Amino acid sequence: MNKRWRAILTVFCVIILAAVFTTLALQLRADQQPATSHVEQQQDTGPDVTPDMSPEAHLKAANTLRKEHNAPPLELSPALNQSAQEKCDDMVADDYYDHVNPTTGKHGYTFAMDSLKLDGNFAENLSQVYRSRTAKADSDALFTIDEVFRAWMNSDSHREALLDPDYTLTGFAICGGKGTNEVLRYWYTVEHFYSPTMK
8 A cells, every 4th residue: 555545544544533532522521411401491481479379378377377466276167168158259249348248138157157057156357359450360369368467467357356366267268259340350358267155
């Protein structure tokens, strides 16, 4: 083999070896990179930030306030959850916001009495929150539990019921209505209380 072909063969081998080493180096570098792209994409979308509006979350907020004021904790009653929901739905159905239905004359605490079926003392807290119709119509994120309890704590009668040490059971419900005009819609929160002590 003459010198010319030997030189050509040498150059060809060098090119092949360089290509192989480059490929191996790129593969090694890729293997050493942390797998962050998928995680970063998930973080960019953000977690589900819809607040917990369950009766259990309401109970936690209520008992936090009661603990701060040296009142014993309340227990959640499925029967009072049911009566609170019935009262809430009743206000939406008959388009009113009051402890007493102006059409039927039924008081809110009678929903609790009918559901729980125990002798004792009953009470009711109501909250109404207005929001713009431009907000998501059925979103629980339209208001927060803290907002509701803040309003109750700023009202003497609601605060008294919320912190009354005689109450042992409670139940909660939320529901929404159409509102009084094309701009606003309203959301109700209902809390029912029970005490075995007659007042």
